[in-house]
Amino acid sequence: MxxxxxxxxxxxxxxxxxxxxxxxxxxxxxxxxxxxxxxxxxxxxxxxxxxxxxxxxxxxxxxxxxxxKYPNKQWDQAVPTDPLLYRLYEMMSVYGPAIKEIVHEKCGDGIVSAIDFALNIEKKPDPKGERIVITLDGKFLPYKSW
Amino acid sequence: MxxxxxxxxxxxxxxxxxxxxxxxxxxxxxxxxxxxxxxxxxxxxxxxxxxxxxxxxxxxxxxxxxxxKYPNKQWDQAVPTDPLLYRLYEMMSVYGPAIKEIVHEKCGDGIVSAIDFALNIEKKPDPKGERIVITLDGKFLPYKSW
Amino acid sequence: MxxxxxxxxxxxxxxxxxxxxxxxxxxxxxxxxxxxxxxxxxxxxxxxxxxxxxxxxxxxxxxxxxxxKYPNKQWDQAVPTDPLLYRLYEMMSVYGPAIKEIVHEKCGDGIVSAIDFALNIEKKPDPKGERIVITLDGKFLPYKSW
Amino acid sequence: MxxxxxxxxxxxxxxxxxxxxxxxxxxxxxxxxxxxxxxxxxxxxxxxxxxxxxxxxxxxxxxxxxxxKYPNKQWDQAVPTDPLLYRLYEMMSVYGPAIKEIVHEKCGDGIVSAIDFALNIEKKPDPKGERIVITLDGKFLPYKSW
Amino acid sequence: MxxxxxxxxxxxxxxxxxxxxxxxxxxxxxxxxxxxxxxxxxxxxxxxxxxxxxxxxxxxxxxxxxxxKYPNKQWDQAVPTDPLLYRLYEMMSVYGPAIKEIVHEKCGDGIVSAIDFALNIEKKPDPKGERIVITLDGKFLPYKSW
Amino acid sequence: MxxxxxxxxxxxxxxxxxxxxxxxxxxxxxxxxxxxxxxxxxxxxxxxxxxxxxxxxxxxxxxxxxxxKYPNKQWDQAVPTDPLLYRLYEMMSVYGPAIKEIVHEKCGDGIVSAIDFALNIEKKPDPKGERIVITLDGKFLPYKSW
Amino acid sequence: MxxxxxxxxxxxxxxxxxxxxxxxxxxxxxxxxxxxxxxxxxxxxxxxxxxxxxxxxxxxxxxxxxxxKYPNKQWDQAVPTDPLLYRLYEMMSVYGPAIKEIVHEKCGDGIVSAIDFALNIEKKPDPKGERIVITLDGKFLPYKSW
Amino acid sequence: MxxxxxxxxxxxxxxxxxxxxxxxxxxxxxxxxxxxxxxxxxxxxxxxxxxxxxxxxxxxxxxxxxxxKYPNKQWDQAVPTDPLLYRLYEMMSVYGPAIKEIVHEKCGDGIVSAIDFALNIEKKPDPKGERIVITLDGKFLPYKSW
Amino acid sequence: MxxxxxxxxxxxxxxxxxxxxxxxxxxxxxxxxxxxxxxxxxxxxxxxxxxxxxxxxxxxxxxxxxxxKYPNKQWDQAVPTDPLLYRLYEMMSVYGPAIKEIVHEKCGDGIVSAIDFALNIEKKPDPKGERIVITLDGKFLPYKSW
Amino acid sequence: MxxxxxxxxxxxxxxxxxxxxxxxxxxxxxxxxxxxxxxxxxxxxxxxxxxxxxxxxxxxxxxxxxxxKYPNKQWDQAVPTDPLLYRLYEMMSVYGPAIKEIVHEKCGDGIVSAIDFALNIEKKPDPKGERIVITLDGKFLPYKSW
CATH class of the missing domain: 1.10.260.40 (lambda repressor-like DNA-binding domains)
Structure with a gap:
């Protein structure tokens, strides 16, 4: 299977x-x-x-x-077309450079791990219509020099 | 300019x-x-x-x-190569289908807005090495039928 | 199914x-x-x-x-080849920058929603040959700042 | 120039x-x-x-x-990244097959011209937030057989 | 079927x-x-x-x-590989800009319709080896201004 | 130069x-x-x-x-976006398979040369609006076997 | 079949x-x-x-x-991945511009036919390890002017 | 420089x-x-x-x-458009699988080197029009197992 | 099979x-x-x-x-998406230019063979968490001139 | 600068x-x-x-x-064309699936870090011609579950 x-x-x-x-x-x-x-x-x-x-x-x-089984993680669409998935892609593309600036400001040169990583999704009530809050929590990994 | x-x-x-x-x-x-x-x-x-x-x-x-001025938001790389930016792309690609499932479960058919949207980045201390927590907060928009 | x-x-x-x-x-x-x-x-x-x-x-x-069921909206052809579909793509590509100018002029910085959205198609008689009128009606969403 | x-x-x-x-x-x-x-x-x-x-x-x-001068109409991005432009692209991709069905139902086999074509943009007040109405008006061109 | x-x-x-x-x-x-x-x-x-x-x-x-049935006209290869089909593609790519110049010189700003269109293929004897003559006959459509 | x-x-x-x-x-x-x-x-x-x-x-x-000078023939857009050029591309894509059938029927297995090639463009008056007739004239080259 | x-x-x-x-x-x-x-x-x-x-x-x-039957010659990979096939692609990409220079120097403006074409493969002994010699033999086709 | x-x-x-x-x-x-x-x-x-x-x-x-200087060998066009260069690409794409068969038949599993490699171009007179003969001479490299 | x-x-x-x-x-x-x-x-x-x-x-x-059987080595994804495979791709993309500099410094103009090649993988204990050491061992092939 | x-x-x-x-x-x-x-x-x-x-x-x-300065790591060619760089890409593409198998066998589900990472290049003498040995040393990162 x-x-x-x-x-x-x-x-x-x-x-x-x-x-x-x-x-x-x-x-x-x-x-x-x-x-x-x-x-x-x-x-x-x-x-x-x-x-x-x-x-x-x-x-x-x-x-x-x-x-x-350990999966082989694959996705067919480099840029997703489903509107919900595309909005996630767009958030990371529009705000990616700003996220990079802020992460470097807080922790120096390195990345946010997508492996030592967790995410959480909450619904947040709001008078103008409910909101979704997605929290991405990844370990900061500094670049190694040698 | x-x-x-x-x-x-x-x-x-x-x-x-x-x-x-x-x-x-x-x-x-x-x-x-x-x-x-x-x-x-x-x-x-x-x-x-x-x-x-x-x-x-x-x-x-x-x-x-x-x-x-109102910007024309453009990015050259459909898939970013910078490791920090790629990890953000990977998070959304690996977990995109799961996010879609949970958002639909919480709010029904619709999307999370990338326009009526805010994001916040915090450093979180951790004994195993500091973490970065990125919070994405977007309005849920249900599909309209007519 | x-x-x-x-x-x-x-x-x-x-x-x-x-x-x-x-x-x-x-x-x-x-x-x-x-x-x-x-x-x-x-x-x-x-x-x-x-x-x-x-x-x-x-x-x-x-x-x-x-x-x-909530669909996963996908399309195979980033640029459609069917002539009817291509013409729709071409309209949005040729006139996209002009639409952006006019929308910003009328409402400021933001987008026209494709989710809170409806469309209507009418046949319009014309002595030189009948015409098709497609009406796209979407909510204007201003960008949020925070 | x-x-x-x-x-x-x-x-x-x-x-x-x-x-x-x-x-x-x-x-x-x-x-x-x-x-x-x-x-x-x-x-x-x-x-x-x-x-x-x-x-x-x-x-x-x-x-x-x-x-x-007669322009050479070119665009760099087959799929636009600016959110306003992408939403236009998405409208035509999500609803393209439905538009094709309805146009064929109304006029038979053919296309809607993007050349003998005009478009109009109006702001429409709405208690839930203003809307933009884009009207696409193109001549129906039936396929020729010979 | x-x-x-x-x-x-x-x-x-x-x-x-x-x-x-x-x-x-x-x-x-x-x-x-x-x-x-x-x-x-x-x-x-x-x-x-x-x-x-x-x-x-x-x-x-x-x-x-x-x-x-009204077909959904699709082709898989944006650039065809079959040598006969590629040569047709090459003709239009090498001579496209010249065709654009000449058509505009003869008729002004507009296009040659691929819908109100017919084509004919003839074999032409020639002492150096037979030739194929392909005739493309399309209606000129001037751009509309409004 | x-x-x-x-x-x-x-x-x-x-x-x-x-x-x-x-x-x-x-x-x-x-x-x-x-x-x-x-x-x-x-x-x-x-x-x-x-x-x-x-x-x-x-x-x-x-x-x-x-x-x-002998040119290095290059074009940037594998699929042209200018409407006049796109229509030429579309003609060859929609009718390519039919052209292949008819050429093979008339001359056997081979191609129509884009090198030993000439093209001519004429304006053809028509009561329903003027037409453009493009004539492509290329040598038939049969495949060699050895 | x-x-x-x-x-x-x-x-x-x-x-x-x-x-x-x-x-x-x-x-x-x-x-x-x-x-x-x-x-x-x-x-x-x-x-x-x-x-x-x-x-x-x-x-x-x-x-x-x-x-x-007359084949429709197709290949899936624009750039082949199999190492033997890739090396052939690489030879033509690295040495293509030099081949173009030499062919034009010998015969003027034109191409080497891939249709009126034959190829031969021989194994050549060599003290440092056997070699493969591939011979490509195509008719020179001068560009026509008219 | x-x-x-x-x-x-x-x-x-x-x-x-x-x-x-x-x-x-x-x-x-x-x-x-x-x-x-x-x-x-x-x-x-x-x-x-x-x-x-x-x-x-x-x-x-x-x-x-x-x-x-040791060059960084780069080419912009994965598939070249210049007709002379394209024909070289087409030769290797149409006949690549046959070359692979014959090379394996002659020497076993391995590749033809594009590094330990030389090429020669000759003009060959022919009553039907001059021909170009391109000779590719590369060392056969067997795959190593370990 | x-x-x-x-x-x-x-x-x-x-x-x-x-x-x-x-x-x-x-x-x-x-x-x-x-x-x-x-x-x-x-x-x-x-x-x-x-x-x-x-x-x-x-x-x-x-x-x-x-x-x-001699395989036809193919892979579908030019850029792999599986995180483990992507990291390998990223290592070679980020450090490729540096590897090129060092290899040329040590051996002159040429390449590292991927055919006369072996690789070895070891687990290396480390107080901060175990490491993987991948050793790539390929023959240096100098470019031939002729 | x-x-x-x-x-x-x-x-x-x-x-x-x-x-x-x-x-x-x-x-x-x-x-x-x-x-x-x-x-x-x-x-x-x-x-x-x-x-x-x-x-x-x-x-x-x-x-x-x-x-x-913290670099924005970018590369233009998703698949490099320089032969030395391509061979590195090919090694990782041909042997990627085998590396994945062996890494998972040694350490379970996870990846080899390209951030907490070092590489070393040595020249290795060999009677059949000198070899290059590239050592990739990255921390194993197990996937987190939560």
Missing amino acids: NKLAMTQAIMVAKETKELTWQKIGEAVGMSAEWTASACLGMNSMSAETAKKLCHVLDLGTEVELTLQ | NKLAMTQAIMVAKETKELTWQKIGEAVGMSAEWTASACLGMNSMSAETAKKLCHVLDLGTEVELTLQ | NKLAMTQAIMVAKETKELTWQKIGEAVGMSAEWTASACLGMNSMSAETAKKLCHVLDLGTEVELTLQ | NKLAMTQAIMVAKETKELTWQKIGEAVGMSAEWTASACLGMNSMSAETAKKLCHVLDLGTEVELTLQ | NKLAMTQAIMVAKETKELTWQKIGEAVGMSAEWTASACLGMNSMSAETAKKLCHVLDLGTEVELTLQ | NKLAMTQAIMVAKETKELTWQKIGEAVGMSAEWTASACLGMNSMSAETAKKLCHVLDLGTEVELTLQ | NKLAMTQAIMVAKETKELTWQKIGEAVGMSAEWTASACLGMNSMSAETAKKLCHVLDLGTEVELTLQ | NKLAMTQAIMVAKETKELTWQKIGEAVGMSAEWTASACLGMNSMSAETAKKLCHVLDLGTEVELTLQ | NKLAMTQAIMVAKETKELTWQKIGEAVGMSAEWTASACLGMNSMSAETAKKLCHVLDLGTEVELTLQ | NKLAMTQAIMVAKETKELTWQKIGEAVGMSAEWTASACLGMNSMSAETAKKLCHVLDLGTEVELTLQ
């Missing part, structure tokens, strides 16, 4: 059982965001977490094993 | 005066992030803010007027 | 029943333009509208459910 | 004289949209209109002659 | 019956060039012509209906 | 002397089409023709010598 | 019968290079040669007919 | 002195092909050869030193 | 037998790195090694024969 | 003083590889190291300050 088939099996089970990522995440003891990411084939699960997930969703051993 | 020349003038003045974005932002009454973005030519300033900025940096009328 | 299979089922039913988008739109209480868009997999329908549509076209529950 | 230098001269004069496209268009007897497009180098002016325009803006013969 | 399957059915029938495009064109009362184009899925046929074509090639109703 | 500077010098002289390609071609004893192509830097002239051309346009030795 | 299936059938038969391109070429009376090219779907065979080839390889009528 | 300026200086001197690559090559004791390649900036010369070349062309020390 | 199917068969067998590349490499008498590469279809095995590998993994003749 | 001008100044000084990267590295107390990289504008130097470097090369304050 490959990651694509795994994702499809999970999506069908999630829909049938009328579960949310929030509830699945709670059931496996991880955040909704990371759980969704692993179920979409973009992260690997520990054996224990994969077992819990398949228990919650009533899925078999094949899904359980495939969740543990 | 175009935005490129404006940015160069600002960078030289900022260096000469040994100012940080943090201090410049405070002096003009805006966040460091947004101020950097406008100085890099990716946002337009109000007349009042531009005046304050040129006062702080000892810059002339041409810079003041150019800061107020 | 994915959106592609859904569209094919709808197109066959529409042809068999000799219906037009105009008539289908009227039957479900929405515009022909938006109804076509949702049936082509580029918008999600409310449960109620999906039910009406499947009633008009004599289609089953799978189509009804798939119409309600 | 090439079209680029012409545009720069016009933009400086327009700013100095504090004119709008609306007023310039009225002065030369054409729409603001088409006038802006010609001044941006994407259309050629008749000798008479070019003369009027240079009169309004106090510009010399070189600009007058360059305005009359 | 989609256009691809239609083309394959026609090609097999044409080969089996040992027909040429010349003969098929004569039988349906259209040119060989346009008939080939419609059979390759790049133009739509009238009901009457489609009927005649299926009669000549002994093909069924599905082909007859598919020939009448 | 490179070809680009040569073209600019020729264009200025042509405009100043109010000449057409038709008249320049006649004066040098070549077609307007080929003459324009060589002046645009896409073909090399014989010494004799270059001399005549510089005589007609009152241009010096540098232009005369540069006209004789 | 398409060219791809034809190639696969030939490759299996060649392997089973333990034949080389050298031997197959000799058996059909053509060079190994051209024979391989036609079997890989990049050239069409005469009826007689195709018959001989199918006799040698014990293949049926379908392969025989498909070998005679 | 960079390689580009070096090439321009050499081309002017070569033209002024009415020399050919053949003669320049003979004067420096190298082939015309390799000499042209080094002068075009695609190879580095030994100090001795560079000295001879500058002697023949009456060029100064700067050119002599720049000829000896 | 093609290389893709071969790889899948090997991966399943490796998993079922709970083997590592280290152990498989030892069993066939080759390095883990090269063995993995050949099993992934990027190198060809000798008959003897292929036999040993199929013995260790309990695989049949088809896999054994396919391992010996 | 930007990084490009800085690099040019350093290269001229290095040539004039007949220094090697080896010697420059020793003089500033860093490796030749890292020193070259910083001088080529791909890394930032500490104030102390920059001072030493400018002392060795007799360069002024502007170079000293520019060496300390």
